[in-house]
Amino acid sequence: MRRLNAFIAGTIVATGIAITATISYGADFASVKELCSNQWNNFQVIRSMSGLTAPTDEQFATYNKSAQAVVDAETVRQNKFNADKNHHNISAEVAFHAGEIVKAAQAKDQEEIQVQYRWLTISCKNCHRMYRTDEKLSP
Helix, strand or coil: CHHHHHHHHHHHHHHHHHHHHHHHHHHHHHHHHHHHHHHHHHHHHHHCCCCCCCCCHHHHHHHHHHHHHHHHHHHHHHHHCCCCHHHHHHHHHHHHHHHHHHHHHHHCCHHHHHHHHHHHHHHHHHHHHHHCCCHHHCC
């Protein structure tokens, strides 16, 4: 009987620990989700470069500012929210391509901004594909 009671007590304690870990893990996901949703506006600014007309100096400055905001957000994500190596690598990839957009905007290279934007899109989609398909995996 004592063994059964010890087993039941151990199971209850283990379940409590698992629930606590899940709740705190979910809280981090909400912060990552908020961080990512804030990047959406910056992503749309970079996306607005259609290539049909040459951007003005003011537009290049806007692309630079938006891409730098993405780099800064990814730095926060890497330092604060990375759950595993895959997430860290994808964050680094997003930060790299956003950093390349910053360099291209400073050089006023419209074509390079568009190329790096495509790579940035792929990097973002890779993360969303991996971590948004199953909420339990989301960092």
